[in-house]
Amino acid sequence: MRELKLKVCTKESTTLQSFLLGQSGVSKRLLTRLKRQTNGITRDGIQIRSIDTVYPGDEIILRFEDQSFLEPNPELKIPVVFENERLVVFNKPAGVPVHPSIKHQGDTLGNCFAALYPELTFRPINRLDKDTSGLCIIAKDAHASSLLQGSCRKIYYAAAEGDVPDSGRINAPIARERESIILRCVRPDGQPSVTLYKVLKRANGHSLAEVIPQTGRTHQIRVHFAYTGHPLAGDDMYGGSLQYIKRQALHCGSITFKEPTSGSEITVTADIPEDMAAIFADTI
DSSP states (O other): OEEEEEEOOOSSOEEHHHHHHTTTOOOHHHHHHHHTSTTSEEETTEEOOTTSEEOTTOEEEEEEOOOOOSOOOTTOOOOEEEEOSSEEEEEEOTTOOSSOOSSOSSOSHHHHHHHHOTTSOOEESSOOOTTOEEEEEEESSHHHHHHHTTOOEEEEEEEEESOOOSEEEEEOOEEEOTTOSSOEEEOTTSBOOEEEEEEEEEETTEEEEEEEESSOOTTHHHHHHHHTTOOBTTOGGGTOOSSSOSSOOEEEEEEEEEOTTTOOEEEEEOOOOHHHHGGGTTTO
8 A cells, every 4th residue: 555645735725626636636547546445535544535625734645556467577677777756767778668568478668667566556657669768767656657747858869861950840740651550650631740859970871869859659750750861770660771770779868857746857867878879989
């Protein structure tokens, strides 16, 4: 059983539901779950209803159980680069999926998490493709997950083929390829998608770019760079060559978020991995 203490910091009295869904960032799904649980929400040791009034200075305690549904794999050693009682940040290697699938059972980030935290549910905040390396945040409780969702700022590093312009803004809608459940493409009827980038290095016919996606579409960075005529090295799904690297040369190297308890801003970084750095061996 996990316990979370919340202080009512509103200027005036309000309903418990308004306080939890507003200031505290509790999701509707978690609130529903807590309401159904005996002593899921208490004040001064007494269970309180969502329609009850709370007052400035009240301490509200949430109690909930986590259930892990993933098979633990203690043999997986994925580096932890930041951790506290509310979240953990992994530096995921290329080749490791985030979630189990039909083809991947037991060899995912979720299985590693289950081995380290057998009492917790796996709640990834940002999801990387199997062959994209870099930082992944996992929330340790449902409330932290609710606060972190959509609030993280990520910086990626991509090795793109050719001489990419020094900087740019790629604004091109992305849609699913009509004949595929995996492939994406730029198409007028797609979802709005914007990617900012700045070139840092050039070598061996490639450009190393710092990339900031403004939207979060599937395969967005890969599709956008391919659309401009500069597919990522190793990304043969979207026209990239396998000459220098055998997977898409894409790495989540920086992530900034607000710590769920204190609200302080935290930035975590991870160096570009060796297989990507090797493309620019003379300049990095």
